[in-house]
Amino acid sequence: METSHHSDLGATLAQSRSGLRDSHRRSIMRLLFLVTGSSLVPFACLQFINGFWWVGAGELLASAVLLLGVWHLPRTANLQVWIYAYLVTLFAFFLVIMVLPEASVSAFVWVLMMPVLAYLLLGKREGMLLSLPFMIAGGVIYFLHLGHIGSAHALIDLLNMVLCGALMLAFIHMYEVRREEAEQRLVDMAQTDALTGLANRSNFQGTLNRTIAECERSGTGFALVIMDIDHFKVVNDTLGHDAGDQVLRDISQSLTERLRSTDFVGRLGGEEFGLILRNVKPADAFELMDELRQRIASRELVYGEVSVQVTACFGIAQWPDHGRSAETLFCIADRCLYSGKRAGRNRVAGAGAGQASRPRELLTGRAG
Template sequence: MDTPNHTDLGAALERSRSGLRDSHRRSIMRLLFAVTGSALVIFACLQILNGFWWVGAGELAASAILFFGVWRLRTTRYLQSWIYAYLIALFSFFLAIMVLPEASVSAFVWVLMIPVLAYLLLGKHEGMRLSVPFMLLGGVVYYLHLGDVGSPRVMIDLLNMVLCGVLMLSFIHVYEILREEAEKRLVAMAETDALTGLANRSKFQSTLDRTIAESARSGNEFALVIMDIDHFKVVNDTLGHDAGDHVLKNIAQRLRERLRTTDSVGRLGGEEFGLILRDVKPAVAFELMDELRQRIADRDLTYGQAHIRVTASFGIAQWPDDGRDAQTLFCMADRGLYSGKRAGRNRVARPEGAAPARPREILSGRAS
């Protein structure tokens, strides 16, 4: 069975903190550093020509740091720290140019860029926490810059800036909320089997990879189980694919009902399901699956006028006894599954050559 590594989309997006993956944020930051550094060189020259040499010197120093960052951001592990340092420095610079004695009114439009950059690079929660204080400070500076706000013209200028700032922040915040909700729905659709509602193969693989990593740290055992519905093709051929879908959905419901909350289940494809039983010894894993096998076999399904008797075969692989990586565990569980099928189906079996869970395993296999 081919078991390539899959990315856990939900976990990756959770770690990203915003709607962008870290690789995308890294690329955007390098572009921002390059553009900002180049712009500061130009502004530094203009500031020096206007007599503000100390401002120009500061801008040249900042541009040197930014050009260094363009190179450093390729591989740094501290991307979040670089983002915070850049945004705080940039927003502070916006405020600094506003308080200059001869500041242009157009300088205050940079306040409206604060929420755009903060939300884009930090996400909804951290973006709001960073942008709101700087926008409030920008509003205060603009108020002081206007001077006497008693005249209608000055009051209109102030209200225009305040209204634009509030609307910009509100629209971006609402957009980010809707984007997160849509993204979560898309991730759920990408990771869910449409017919059964269980995790699909890709999601199950990522869960297995994560379980292996966690077990390697904690030392706790777990079992990987491959389950296959016996003679499923007969149901499709005699009663139709709708009947087959009915069987699959019923089996999926039974799996959800009988497994523990710490366990995981997914549909691997066709009539094959995968189960991860956490923190179990081989004997316990066998007992859980043998009980599930018996419950499936004891209950007939009704489809229209037809009664369908369903049985299933199970192959169990134990971590770390049967393998320490996903591919080996899948192969060993498959080996147990087909060993049980060759023995007559409706069995729970471990791979040939593996130590038996306990004597009851042999007796149960013969009685099935």
């Protein structure tokens, strides 16, 4: 049985922020560092000319740090720290240039950039938590900059600033909420078998890889089970594919009803299913699968005027006794599965300890 090598979409989504993977965020941060660092040089010169030497010196120092960051960002393991340091410093700088004497009114437009950058680089929750306090501070500074609000003109300026900032934040937040929902639906569709609602092959492979990594750290074991419905082609050929689909849905329901909350099940393709039984001993895994085998064999499915009964074979491989990699476990479980089929079907077959290349069958049940 060939294993899937598709990327783990669930893990990728969990590690992404605002729809951007870390590689994309690094690229954006390098561009921001380059543009900001280069732009600060002429601004620093203008600050020196205007007499604000301390602001100019700070801008030149920040420019040097940012241009060095362009080189360092691709390799740093602390990307999140760099993003926070950049955004907090940048937003604080926006506030500083607003409170300077004779500050230009145009300086206040930078308040509107705060939610854009924060949401883009940090996502919905962290983006709002970071940008909102700075935007409120910017609004207060603008209010103080206007002085006494005694004229309609000054009041209009204040309302324009407040309304525009509030709408900018609200629209970006609404967009991010809808984007996350749409992305989650797409990931669910990409990881779910449409017919049964179980995890699909790619999702199952990703979960298996994560389970192996977790067990490597904790030292616990698990069982990989491959299950195949006996003579499923006969159901499709005699009753039609609708009946076959109903059988697959019924089998899926049996699997999810019996397994523990810590276990995982997926449809690998056709009439083949995969199960991950976490923290279970070989004897317990065999007993659980034999109980599931009997449950499936005794279940009747009514399709029109026909009563359909099916059986299934199970092949069990134990981690780490029979292998430490996903490929080896799949190979052992597959061998056990087809050993049970050759022995008469409606069987559970497990590999004996230390016999990874020649599985020892543990057979129960009647021939199918």
